[in-house]
Amino acid sequence: MDDLAKLAGTVRQLADQAAMTLVPAVPETDLGSEVCLGPAELDLPAFLDIACKHGGGLLYLRANPFDPADDEHEVSEPPAHLARRKGQIGHLSVAFAANGIVHVWQDRAAWYTEWQQLANAQSSRKDYDEDDEDEQHTDQERAQLAELVDALLADPEFRAAKATARRRVGEAAMPGETNRGWSSWRIISAACDRAEELAGDKYRELYARIDELAPELAAEPEFQRSRTAPARKQVTERFLISHADGFSGPTYVREELCARAQQLVKAASGKNPGSF
Known part of the structure; x- marks a missing residue:
């Protein structure tokens, strides 16, 4: 099809x-x-x-x-x-x-x-070129790259950005062609990869604790005051980011946590937990 x-x-x-x-x-x-x-x-x-x-x-x-x-x-x-x-x-x-x-x-x-398949082939060629480029840099230069990546990772807006938007945030935070001999594209790519890895670790941990987190979110006054689904989702996303070292995460974790917390709120108020 x-x-x-x-x-x-x-x-x-x-x-x-x-x-x-x-x-x-x-x-x-x-x-x-x-x-x-x-x-x-x-x-x-x-x-x-x-x-x-x-x-x-x-x-x-x-x-x-x-x-x-x-x-x-x-x-x-x-x-x-x-x-x-x-x-x-x-x-x-x-x-x-x-x-x-x-x-x-x-x-x-x-x-x-x-x-x-075409995207993967192009990405493989790009990774090969980057590895070849890295071999031409000294240990000191690679340490400088790590410093630049860490500086970008420390930006709260970069950490909180969705994975699909993180590169745009990085480009806005780091204009220009080169930084200590490294291209901005190379720095941002390394920072995005590291952010995805750190966020993945955090959200796997949070997902394992979802039964514990749902009552905590349900007790938040802002969540209880929210009357629309979009408002509750925004509160839930901010709640998760605050528990994930500032990183945004998968939509599924937010949706599942929001649904469970909403059920708890409705159950506590005497309403049918399955109604919306």
């Missing part, structure tokens, strides 16, 4: 019919126990049937229209036949959580697989 929009429509229709809350995101695939499935193991209708029975009323969906200029997999000078796919859905992910296990179903169009 070249365009997965029909599959995305099937998910939305099922969520509506089953009165499930559809979350426009999917769990990260490195936050604990998980089951990863695809068309080869199980078709989408069968997966959705399981989600209806065991998903606890929450279904996660990521089906973003393809934009060659703003895709997570970067390709320089993309081929015309792939650039023409703009607006189509090439990668679909659906997920639910049950008994502490995240169940993820994914499918990719053949043309998007080609796009990913």
